[in-house]
Amino acid sequence: MIALDTQALGLRRQTVRKTMALVMVALLPGTALYSLLIDYRVISNVVLACLFALCCEALCLKLRQRAIGPALGDGSIVLASWLMVLCVPPSLPLWQLLLGVAILVSLGKHLFGGLGQNPFNPAMVAYAVLLVSFPVTMTDWDLGERVLIDLRVDNGVASSSSSSSSSSSSSSSSVTLSAEQTGDKTITDWDGISGATVLDRLREVKQLAAAQSASAIATTSARTSAGSSASEAISDSALKTPWIWLNLAWLSGGLYLLLTRIISWHIPVSILATISVLYATAGFHSIGVVQPLIPALFSGAIMLGAFFIATDPVSAAASRYGQLLYGVGIGTLTYVIREFSVYPEGIAFAVLLMNLCVPMIDRLSTGKGGRMTLRRTH
Amino acid sequence: MAKTCMKTFLQRLISSPQTPALAGGLALQRNKPGLPVDGVIRILAVPATVSIPLTNYKREILQPGVHAGQHIKCGDMLAQGIVASCSGEIIGIEPSRIAHPSEMSVPCVIIKTSNTPDADTAVHTPLNSLTIDRIERCAVHGLGGAGFVTADKFRASGEIDNTVETLIINAVECEPVISCDEALMMSEAANLVEAIASVVDMTGCKRCILAIENDKHQAITALKEALQRTEVTPLIELTLLTPIYPSGAERPLVRRLTGIHLTPGTPPSSHGIVCINIATAYAAWQAKLGYPMTSRIVTVAGKHINQAVNVRVVFGTSISEVLKQTGNTPTHKDSRVRVGGPLSGFDLSDLNVPVTATTHCITVDPVRKQGPVLPCIRCNACSEVCPVDLLPQQLHWFATADDQQGSLRFGLMDCIECGCCDAVCPSNIALTQTFRYAKGLHREVQTANLAATESENRYRCREQRETERAAIREQKREAARARLSERADPIADALSRVRGKRKPSPDQPAKTSEPSPGSSMRVNQSDDDENDRNQSP
Numbered sequence: 001m002i003a004l005d006t007q008a009l010g011l012r013r014q015t016v017r018k019t020m021a022l023v024m025v026a027l028l029p030g031t032a033l034y035s036l037l038i039d040y041r042v043i044s045n046v047v048l049a050c051l052f053a054l055c056c057e058a059l060c061l062k063l064r065q066r067a068i069g070p071a072l073g074d075g076s077i078v079l080a081s082w083l084m085v086l087c088v089p090p091s092l093p094l095w096q097l098l099l100g101v102a103i104l105v106s107l108g109k110h111l112f113g114g115l116g117q118n119p120f121n122p123a124m125v126a127y128a129v130l131l132v133s134f135p136v137t138m139t140d141w142d143l144g145e146r147v148l149i150d151l152r153v154d155n156g157v158a159s160s161s162s163s164s165s166s167s168s169s170s171s172s173s174s175v176t177l178s179a180e181q182t183g184d185k186t187i188t189d190w191d192g193i194s195g196a197t198v199l200d201r202l203r204e205v206k207q208l209a210a211a212q213s214a215s216a217i218a219t220t221s222a223r224t225s226a227g228s229s230a231s232e233a234i235s236d237s238a239l240k241t242p243w244i245w246l247n248l249a250w251l252s253g254g255l256y257l258l259l260t261r262i263i264s265w266h267i268p269v270s271i272l273a274t275i276s277v278l279y280a281t282a283g284f285h286s287i288g289v290v291q292p293l294i295p296a297l298f299s300g301a302i303m304l305g306a307f308f309i310a311t312d313p314v315s316a317a318a319s320r321y322g323q324l325l326y327g328v329g330i331g332t333l334t335y336v337i338r339e340f341s342v343y344p345e346g347i348a349f350a351v352l353l354m355n356l357c358v359p360m361i362d363r364l365s366t367g368k369g370g371r372m373t374l375r376r377t378h
Numbered sequence: 379m380a381k382t383c384m385k386t387f388l389q390r391l392i393s394s395p396q397t398p399a400l401a402g403g404l405a406l407q408r409n410k411p412g413l414p415v416d417g418v419i420r421i422l423a424v425p426a427t428v429s430i431p432l433t434n435y436k437r438e439i440l441q442p443g444v445h446a447g448q449h450i451k452c453g454d455m456l457a458q459g460i461v462a463s464c465s466g467e468i469i470g471i472e473p474s475r476i477a478h479p480s481e482m483s484v485p486c487v488i489i490k491t492s493n494t495p496d497a498d499t500a501v502h503t504p505l506n507s508l509t510i511d512r513i514e515r516c517a518v519h520g521l522g523g524a525g526f527v528t529a530d531k532f533r534a535s536g537e538i539d540n541t542v543e544t545l546i547i548n549a550v551e552c553e554p555v556i557s558c559d560e561a562l563m564m565s566e567a568a569n570l571v572e573a574i575a576s577v578v579d580m581t582g583c584k585r586c587i588l589a590i591e592n593d594k595h596q597a598i599t600a601l602k603e604a605l606q607r608t609e610v611t612p613l614i615e616l617t618l619l620t621p622i623y624p625s626g627a628e629r630p631l632v633r634r635l636t637g638i639h640l641t642p643g644t645p646p647s648s649h650g651i652v653c654i655n656i657a658t659a660y661a662a663w664q665a666k667l668g669y670p671m672t673s674r675i676v677t678v679a680g681k682h683i684n685q686a687v688n689v690r691v692v693f694g695t696s697i698s699e700v701l702k703q704t705g706n707t708p709t710h711k712d713s714r715v716r717v718g719g720p721l722s723g724f725d726l727s728d729l730n731v732p733v734t735a736t737t738h739c740i741t742v743d744p745v746r747k748q749g750p751v752l753p754c755i756r757c758n759a760c761s762e763v764c765p766v767d768l769l770p771q772q773l774h775w776f777a778t779a780d781d782q783q784g785s786l787r788f789g790l791m792d793c794i795e796c797g798c799c800d801a802v803c804p805s806n807i808a809l810t811q812t813f814r815y816a817k818g819l820h821r822e823v824q825t826a827n828l829a830a831t832e833s834e835n836r837y838r839c840r841e842q843r844e845t846e847r848a849a850i851r852e853q854k855r856e857a858a859r860a861r862l863s864e865r866a867d868p869i870a871d872a873l874s875r876v877r878g879k880r881k882p883s884p885d886q887p888a889k890t891s892e893p894s895p896g897s898s899m900r901v902n903q904s905d906d907d908e909n910d911r912n913q914s915p
C-alpha cells in the first residue's frame with residue numbers, strides 16, 4: 001500500500017461534495033433575490049429541475065452500469081441544472097425546462113463519460129440547445145408589474161424601450177421609436193408588456209444615439225451631447241431595473257467563492273476586464289463618449305457567467321496563464337456576440353466556444369516541461 | 379519614495395518577504411514526536427541476525443564479494459559500496475524481502491552476529507582530513523530518503539568543474555512525524571558543526587548553507603551555540619526557512635536557497651552545488667574518525683505506539699525487532715506499520731524487512747478508512763500546491779491514458795513525487811502513485827527502445843559487413859574473370875598447367891619436407907586405397 005496517510009497529516013481536505021455545496025451556498029442569495037424581485041417561479045423551477053436532474057442522472061448511470069449512490073451524492077448535477085434554470089427565462093414552459101435538464105444530463109454530461117469528462121459546460125450546452133430550439137420562449141423576459149411601475153415613473157428613453165414590441169430580440173424595430181413619441185402614452189393603453197432585458201435596451205439606446213448624431217451631423221459638440229445623453233440614458237435605464245440588484249447578488253456570491261478559494265480570480269477578472277475595455281473603447285469610438293461601464297457589466301448574465309459558469313473547473317483552462325487567456329477569450333466573444341449577432345446575450349456561446357479551445361490553451365500556456373508560466377509563489 | 383513603496387508592495391504581492399521562493403507546497407502542522415528529552419539517543423541492541431540487502435539506490439542487484447560460512451568483521455566490504463554492519467558469521471546469501479513498496483525480494487547477506495559485542499573502536503585509522511575515498515570505503519549513503527551514494531555526489535561535482543561553489547547541508551526535515559535529524563541536532567550539535575566543517579574542508583567550497591526550518595527551536599539554539607563555540611566555521615551560514623513541505627527535497631531546497639531551477643537532467647553538481655543531509659555529514663565525519671556507516675537514527679511513532687522515540691538502529695535489524703526492542707510490538711488487530719513519513723512512505727505487509735539507510739521512520743497507526751475515489755473535476759487544488767509548477771490534473775489525464783508523449787509534455791519526469799497533490803485532492807485520487815507508475819512505464823519503454831535501437835544497429839552493421847564481403851567477393855571474381863579473359867586460349871593454358879604438374883622441374887624433387895601438390899595427392903591416394911579395401915569384402 002503506497003497511498004498517502006492523510007490522517008497523520010492533520011489536513012482537512014476539501015471534497016467534491018463540499019465544493020459543490022459551497023457554490024450552491026453562493027448561489028442562494030442571488031436566487032432568493034431573483035424570485036423576490038423578478039419572478040417567484042424561479043424557486044419552483046430550480047427545485048423541479050434539480051429533482052428531475054437527479055432522476056435523469058440516476059437513469060443515465062443505470063444505463064451506463066455505474067454506481068448510482070456516489071455520483072448522485074456529489075451534487076454536481078444539481079448545481080449544473082440550478083445554473084441552467086438561472087440562465088433561462090422564468091416563464092419558460094415547464095416541459096421545455098425539463099427537456100433542457102434532460103439534455104444537460106445526457107448530452108452535456110453523460111455522453112462524454114460523466115463527472116469530470118465533459119469538454120463543454122453542461123448547463124451552457126442545454127441553454128444553447130434550448131435557445132436554438134425555442135427562440136421565442138427562451139427570449140421572453142417578462143419584467144413583471146413592479147418593473148413597469150418603475151419604468152412609468154421616468155419618461156424618456158427607458159419607457160421608450162419598454163414600449164418596444166413584445167419580442168425582445170427585435171431591436172431593429174425599436175429604432176423608429178423615439179423618446180418624444182411615447183411621451184404622454186400611459187401604460188394602461190397597452191395589452192401587455194414584456195421583453196427588453198437591459199441588454200436590449202442598451203442596444204436600442206445606442207442605435208437611437210447613432211441616429212441622433214447622424215441627423216445633427218454638423219458639429220462635434222452636438223455629437224458629444226447626443227452621446228452623453230445616450231450614455232446617461234443607458235445608465236438610467238440600467239440602474240432602474242431590479243437586474244442590477246440581481247447582478248450585485250451574483251457578484252457577492254462570486255466574491256464569497258473567491259474568499260473560500262473555490263475559484264481563483266483569474267477567470268472572472270479577465271472576463272470583466274476584457275468586457276469593460278471593449279465597451280469603453282467601442283463606445284468612445286462610436287458615440288464619442290466612454291460609455292458607463294456599470295450597465296454593461298451589471299446587465300444580462302455577465303456576473304453569473306463570469307463567476308459561476310465560466311469558472312466551472314472541468315471545462316475551463318487549468319493553468320493560471322491559460323485561465324487568463326480563457327477569460328479574455330470569453331470576454332471578447334461575449335462582446336462580439338452581444339454587439340454583432342441576433343442574440344441578446346453572448347456569454348453562453350462564448351463559454352462553449354472557449355471550452356473548445358481549452359486543450360489548446362492548456363498546451364500554449366504551459367512552458368517547457370509542462371511548467372506553469374505564471375503563478376503565485378510563497 | 380513612492381516608487382520604492384510601490385515596488386516593495388508589488389514584490390510582496392508576488393512573493394512573501396523572504397528571498398527564497400518556492401511555489402506551492404503545503405504548510406503542515408508541526409508534528410515531531412519522539413524528540414530526546416535528555417539529549418541522549420538510545421542505541422538499540424544488535425539482534426541475533428542481521429540481513430543486509432545487496433542492492434544500491436537504483437535497486438540494481440550487486441554481486442557479493444563474500445560467501446556463506448565466512449567470518450567477517452564490522453566494516454568489511456560485502457559488495458561494492460556495502461559494508462557489514464556488525465561482526466559475525468555469514469550464514470547465507472539468499473533472496474529476502476526488503477522495505478520497498480513493491481515488496482520485492484533481493485539477495486541479502488544474512489549475518490549471525492557474534493556473541494561478543496563489537497568493541498567501540500575505529501575500524502580504520504583516523505584521518506586528519508576527510509577524503510572521498512574514505513567516504514566510499516566507509517559506505518556512506520545519503521540518510522535523507524533516496525540513499526544516494528555520498529562519494530558519488532562529491533565525485534560528480536569534482537568531475538564537472540573541479541570546484542564546489544555551494545555546499546548545502548539539509549537539515550530541513552519537512553515531513554511530519556519524522557524527527558530523526560532533529561533529534562541528532564539536539565543531541566550532537568557540537569559534533570555536527572565539526573562534521574560540517576570537515577566536509578567543508580574536503581570540498582573547499584566557497585559557501586556553506588546550513589538550512590533548517592525555523593520551528594525547530596531547540597535544534598537551532600543548540601546549533602547556534604555550537605557554531606559560536608567553534609572558531610573554524612566562519613563559512614557556515616545558518617539559514618532559517620519557514621516550514622513548507624517539501625522544502626527538504628533536494629530540488630525544491632536548491633530552488634528556495636539559490637533560486638536555481640533544477641530539471642531532472644541536471645544534477646545540482648552541474649551548478650556547483652552539493653546538497654547533503656545533515657546526518658550524512660555526521661556519518662562522513664564518523665568515517666573520518668574511522669567508523670564505517672553501520673547504523674542510523676530511526677523515528678518510531680504513531681497512534682498505536684506507547685511512546686514515540688528516536689533510536690539508533692544497526693543496519694539489517696528487522697522492523698519487527700525494532701518495534702519489539704522499543705516495546706511497541708503491534709498488538710492491535712487493526713494496526714498497520716508504515717515505513718517513511720505520512721506523505722512519502724508506504725505500508726508494510728511483512729515486518730521482517732531490514733532497516734536500511736533510507737528507513738528514517740517507522741509508524742504504527744490504526745488502519746485508515748479510504749474515502750471513495752471520484753473522478754477528477756480539474757479543480758486546480760493540485761496545481762496550487764505543486765512545488766515544481768506542474769499541472770497534476772493534466773498529467774493525471776495523460777498518465778491514466780498511458781499517453782507517454784502527453785505526460786512528458788506536461789512534465790512527468792519533473793515530478794518529485796512529494797505527494798502534495800494527493801494530500802489536497804478533493805476526489806481522493808492517488809495522483810503520485812499514477813505518476814510513479816507512468817514514470818516506470820516510461821523507463822521501461824525507454825529501455826525497450828534502447829534495446830531495439832541497439833539490435834537495429836547490430837543488424838545494420840551486419841548488413842554492411844555482408845555487403846562489404848559480397849563486394850570483395852565480387853571484386854575477386856571480377857579479377858579472376860578478367861585474368862581469364864586476358865588469356866587467349868584457356869584450354870591450351872589448362873593443358874600446359876597440367877603438364878607442368880605432371881613433369882616437375884628437375885631442381886625440386888630433393889625437398890621432400892616441403893608440402894607439395896604431389897604429397898597431398900599421395901595421401902589422397904592412400905585414403906582411396908583404404909576406402910577400396912573397406913569396400914572390398
